[in-house]
Amino acid sequence: MVRRTLLLLPTLLVPLLLMFTLLQLTPGDPAAMMLGDFAPPEQLERLREQLGLNDSMGVQLVNWVGDLARLDLGTSIFAQEPVWDVIKSQAGVTIHLTLLSLAITVIVGVGAGVVSALYRGSPLDQGVMLGSMFGVSLPQFWFGLNLIAIFSVGLRWFPVGGYVPLGDGFWLSNRSLALPAITLGLVQAGFLARITRSSILDVMGEPYVTAARAKGIPEYIVVWKHVLRPALIPVITVIGIALALLLSGAVAVEVVFTLPGLGRSMVSAVARRDFPLIQGIVLVVAVTNVLVNLLVDLLYAVIDPRVRYQ
Amino acid sequence: MEIADTRSDDPVLEVDGLTVRLRTSRGDVEALRSVSLHVDQGETVGLVGESGCGKSLTALSIAGLLPPMSEVSGEIRLCGRNLTNLDRRARRQIGGREIGMVFQDPVASLNPVLSVGGQLAEVARHHLGSSRREAKALATEMLDKVGIPPSRNILKDYPHQLSGGMGQRVSIAAALICQPKLLIGDEPTTALDVTIQAQILELLRSAASDSGASLLLITHDLGVIARICDRVVVMYAGEIVESGPTSKILSAPRHPYTAALLKSVPDPEVETDELETISGSVPELHEMPEGCRFAARCEYADAACAVDPPLEVISSGASLRCWHPVGGMNSAGGTGGLSGRRS
Numbered sequence: 065m066v067r068r069t070l071l072l073l074p075t076l077l078v079p080l081l082l083m084f085t086l087l088q089l090t091p092g093d094p095a096a097m098m099l100g101d102f103a104p105p106e107q108l109e110r111l112r113e114q115l116g117l118n119d120s121m122g123v124q125l126v127n128w129v130g131d132l133a134r135l136d137l138g139t140s141i142f143a144q145e146p147v148w149d150v151i152k153s154q155a156g157v158t159i160h161l162t163l164l165s166l167a168i169t170v171i172v173g174v175g176a177g178v179v180s181a182l183y184r185g186s187p188l189d190q191g192v193m194l195g196s197m198f199g200v201s202l203p204q205f206w207f208g209l210n211l212i213a214i215f216s217v218g219l220r221w222f223p224v225g226g227y228v229p230l231g232d233g234f235w236l237s238n239r240s241l242a243l244p245a246i247t248l249g250l251v252q253a254g255f256l257a258r259i260t261r262s263s264i265l266d267v268m269g270e271p272y273v274t275a276a277r278a279k280g281i282p283e284y285i286v287v288w289k290h291v292l293r294p295a296l297i298p299v300i301t302v303i304g305i306a307l308a309l310l311l312s313g314a315v316a317v318e319v320v321f322t323l324p325g326l327g328r329s330m331v332s333a334v335a336r337r338d339f340p341l342i343q344g345i346v347l348v349v350a351v352t353n354v355l356v357n358l359l360v361d362l363l364y365a366v367i368d369p370r371v372r373y374q
Numbered sequence: 375m376e377i378a379d380t381r382s383d384d385p386v387l388e389v390d391g392l393t394v395r396l397r398t399s400r401g402d403v404e405a406l407r408s409v410s411l412h413v414d415q416g417e418t419v420g421l422v423g424e425s426g427c428g429k430s431l432t433a434l435s436i437a438g439l440l441p442p443m444s445e446v447s448g449e450i451r452l453c454g455r456n457l458t459n460l461d462r463r464a465r466r467q468i469g470g471r472e473i474g475m476v477f478q479d480p481v482a483s484l485n486p487v488l489s490v491g492g493q494l495a496e497v498a499r500h501h502l503g504s505s506r507r508e509a510k511a512l513a514t515e516m517l518d519k520v521g522i523p524p525s526r527n528i529l530k531d532y533p534h535q536l537s538g539g540m541g542q543r544v545s546i547a548a549a550l551i552c553q554p555k556l557l558i559g560d561e562p563t564t565a566l567d568v569t570i571q572a573q574i575l576e577l578l579r580s581a582a583s584d585s586g587a588s589l590l591l592i593t594h595d596l597g598v599i600a601r602i603c604d605r606v607v608v609m610y611a612g613e614i615v616e617s618g619p620t621s622k623i624l625s626a627p628r629h630p631y632t633a634a635l636l637k638s639v640p641d642p643e644v645e646t647d648e649l650e651t652i653s654g655s656v657p658e659l660h661e662m663p664e665g666c667r668f669a670a671r672c673e674y675a676d677a678a679c680a681v682d683p684p685l686e687v688i689s690s691g692a693s694l695r696c697w698h699p700v701g702g703m704n705s706a707g708g709t710g711g712l713s714g715r716r717s
Contacts, residue, residue, distance in 0.1 A: 275483040280470030369532040
C-alpha cells in the first residue's frame with residue numbers, strides 16, 4: 065500500500081513536466097498580452113523580468129517546483145490573485161458538474177448495460193446498443209448545443225447557461241447544471257453500458273455461474289451474487305477512466321454552457337498565456353486523476369479477494 | 375447413514391427416451407436421441423464416451439441446466455417423479471436439494487469473489503432454511519466429511535487460495551450438503567493432478583454412499599469407470615450404444631465402439647511405439663449419418679448398417695445397439711477387453 069502510494073509521485077511528475085515544456089514552447093508572450101499591442105519595449109522588458117520570463121527554462125522549472133514544494137502555485141498574471149484562490153473560487157462548479165455527470169454516467173450506463181445483458185438479443189438490448197453507439201460517437205459540444213436548442217430555447221425547461229450556486233437552493237442549482245451534466249454524462253454512459261454488458265455476458269458463461277444454478281438457488285440470487293459482483297470489477301476501472309474523461313470533457317461543456325468553472329477558466333488562461341494559472345489548473349486536475357486511480361485500486365481490493373491477498 | 379450400502383433395485387433416476395434438440399446457428403440439431411438409462415439406489419453408474427458424444431448434455435438435462443432455447447422430449451424421473459413437466463421454478467428447486475452436481479474444473483466452478491463458507495452455506499440456507507449459524511456449522515461438518523478438518527479453517531478463504539484437489543473437495547461438500555438422492559459428477563477428476571485423481575474419486579464414492587446418494591459419473595476415462603462404477607453406459611454421437619455391468623463391459627465388450635475405446639487404452643505391460651486410436655471422428659451433429667452412427671468408423675460395418683440398429687436387451691441388465699456385435703450374436707467371449715487389468 066505504501067509502495068503504491070509512493071508510486072503516485074512519478075505518475076504525477078510526468079504529465080506536469082510535459083505540460084511545463086509544452087507551455088514554454090507555445091508561441092505568445094504573457095507580458096505582451098497584459099500590456100497590449102502598443103506597450104513600449106522597455107516596459108515589456110521590465111514586466112518580463114518581473115515575471116521571471118527571461119530566465120532559462122531550467123531555472124523557471126526549478127522555481128516553479130520550489131514554489132510547489134511550499135504549496136505556492138504562484139500568482140495569476142491576469143487576475144493578479146494567487147492561483148490557489150482563483151482555483152478555489154471556481155473548483156466548486158466543476159466538482160458539482162463532474163459529480164452530477166458521474167451520477168448520470170453510472171446510473172444510466174450500468175443500468176442500461178445490466179438490462180441489455182440480461183435481455184440479450186431482445187429489442188431492448190438492440191435499442192440500448194444503438195443508443196450507446198450514438199452516445200459514444202456524438203461530439204459533446206454539438207450534443208450540448210442541441211440540448212440547449214431543444215430544452216432551453218424551445219421548451220424553456222432549463223436555463224440556457226450560467227450556474228446557480230448550491231447555496232441558492234439545491235434544486236435550482238442542480239437544475240442549472242442538468243443540461244451540461246446530461247451532455248457530459250450520457251456520452252460516457254454509452255461507453256460504460258457497453259463495457260458493463262460485455263462484462264456480464266462474460267461472467268454468465270463462467271462455469272461457476274452454471275454451478276450456482278446447479279445448486280438450485282433462484283435466478284435473481286444467481287444474477288445478483290454470482291454474476292453482478294464479479295462482473296463489476298472491470299466496470300469499476302472504466303468508471304475511474306470515465307471520471308478522468310468527464311473532468312477533461314468539462315472544459316468544452318463549461319464553455320458551451322457558460323459555467324464559471326475550472327474548464328472555462330483554463331480556456332481563457334490559455335488564450336491569455338496566463339502560465340501560472342494554466343499550470344495550477346493542470347496540476348489540480350492531474351492530482352485529482354491520480355487520486356481517483358488510487359481510489360479505484362482500493363475499491364478493487366474490496367470487491368476482488370484475489371487482489372486483496374497479493 | 376443407514377441407507378448406505380443397502381443397494382436395492384428401486385431406481386433413483388430413470389431417464390426414458392430423452393431427446394434434446396438444440397437451436398444453433400446452423401439450424402436445429404438433435405444432440406441427444408432417445409437416451410434411456412437408470413441409476414438404482416446406492417449404485418454408481420458410469421457414462422462414458424468421446425468428447426461431443428452427448429454425455430455432458432445428458433448430465434445437464436438431468437440437472438435441469440439446459441440452455442432455455444433447447445427442446446426436450448422424453449421423461450426424466452427422480453424417485454418416480456417426472457421432472458420434465460415441472461415449471462421452471464420447481465425444476466430449479468431440485469438442483470442442490472435432490473440432485474447434487476460436481477463439475478470438471480474445481481477452481482473455475484467456484485465463484486472467485488465469494489468465500490468458501492459462503493458458497494457452502496448458501497445451499498443450506500436456501501434449501502433447508504438454515505440460519506446463518508446453522509449453515510456455518512453444517513458447512514464445517516460437511517468439509518470435515520470430505521477430508522478438510524475444522525482445524526484448517528477454510529470457511530473464510532477464497533477459491534484462489536485452494537489447490538485443485540481442495541477445490542474439488544469443497545465442490546463435493548457443496549453438492550452433498552443437503553443430502554441429495556443423486557450426485558452427478560461431470561468429469562470431476564479430469565482437471566486434477568493425476569496424483570490426486572484417485573483420492574478424489576474414492577472420496578466421491580464414499581461421500582456419496584455415506585450420505586445415501588447414488589452416483590452418476592460422466593467421464594471419458596475408462597480407468598475411472600473400472601475403479602468405481604457398478605455399471606457402465608456407453609454413448610456415441612448422442613445415443614446409447616451399449617450398457618451393462620462394469621466387469622462384463624470391460625472384459626467382453628459387445629459393441630465395436632466400446633471395444634475400440636478399450637483398445638485405445640494403452641496397456642502398461644505391452645511395449646509399443648504406437649498408441650491404438652479409433653480412426654475418424656464423431657460425426658457433427660448437423661450431418662448425422664443415416665443408419666448406424668458408428669458405421670463409418672467401424673471395421674465390422676456392412677450393408678446392414680445402413681439401417682439404424684435398435685437398442686436391445688441382450689441379457690439381464692445389459693443392452694446393445696449393433697447388428698454385428700463383437701464375438702458374434704450370442705457368444706459371451708470378447709476381444710480387446712481390459713480383463714484383470716484394472717478392476
